[in-house]
Amino acid sequence: MSKVWDILNEHDTVVLFDVDGTLTSYSYGEYHAHHELDFTPEFRDVNIYADCKRLLPMYNYIRRHGVDRIFCISKEPHGHETWKSEMLEHLYRIPANHCYYTLDSAEKPDIAKRIVGEHFGELPANRVVCVDDNDETLALYMKHTEFCTAHPMIFMEHIEELV
Numbered sequence: 001m002s003k004v005w006d007i008l009n010e011h012d013t014v015v016l017f018d019v020d021g022t023l024t025s026y027s028y029g030e031y032h033a034h035h036e037l038d039f040t041p042e043f044r045d046v047n048i049y050a051d052c053k054r055l056l057p058m059y060n061y062i063r064r065h066g067v068d069r070i071f072c073i074s075k076e077p078h079g080h081e082t083w084k085s086e087m088l089e090h091l092y093r094i095p096a097n098h099c100y101y102t103l104d105s106a107e108k109p110d111i112a113k114r115i116v117g118e119h120f121g122e123l124p125a126n127r128v129v130c131v132d133d134n135d136e137t138l139a140l141y142m143k144h145t146e147f148c149t150a151h152p153m154i155f156m157e158h159i160e161e162l163v
Helices: 002-008 041-045 056-065 081-092 105-120 135-144 153-157
Strands: 014-017 070-075 099-102 128-131 148-150
Touching: 002 128, 002 148, 002 153, 014 105, 056 081, 056 153, 070 081, 070 105, 081 099, 099 105, 105 128, 105 135, 135 148
Parallel strands: 014 070, 014 128, 070 099, 128 148
Antiparallel strands: none
16 A cells, blocks of 8 residues: 555546544534435435534645645535535635546446546646545556546545655
């Protein structure tokens, strides 16, 4: 993982972050990590992102790296795109037009390729890192792109460097 950490710290690296479990805690419920209303119709009316707190290692990294080359790709089946984008802007200063949403995580690799192509053209694959907390999604990135991948724990492993 040391090569990925080095790549993450290059000024020209594009970083594609997942949101839930990566840039926000997954503690949306009172008694469970996931919200108790999830998969119910009333969940669409609950702004679970209103009280989110920034994760300091991620914030420090993003602040140091700058948001011009930071994008988010998030699975969002509940219609919370606006609230999620507002939270990312508020906590990390990631602009809403840097946030992409999908109903299916299997689409994330194609979205990643589209983001890189539209914003950066022919960027070498080792200048892009996809950060996700889901092993299946990381495997999809590995299978369908040539981009680097990282689990968010890499930021905990190098927390001293982010202070």
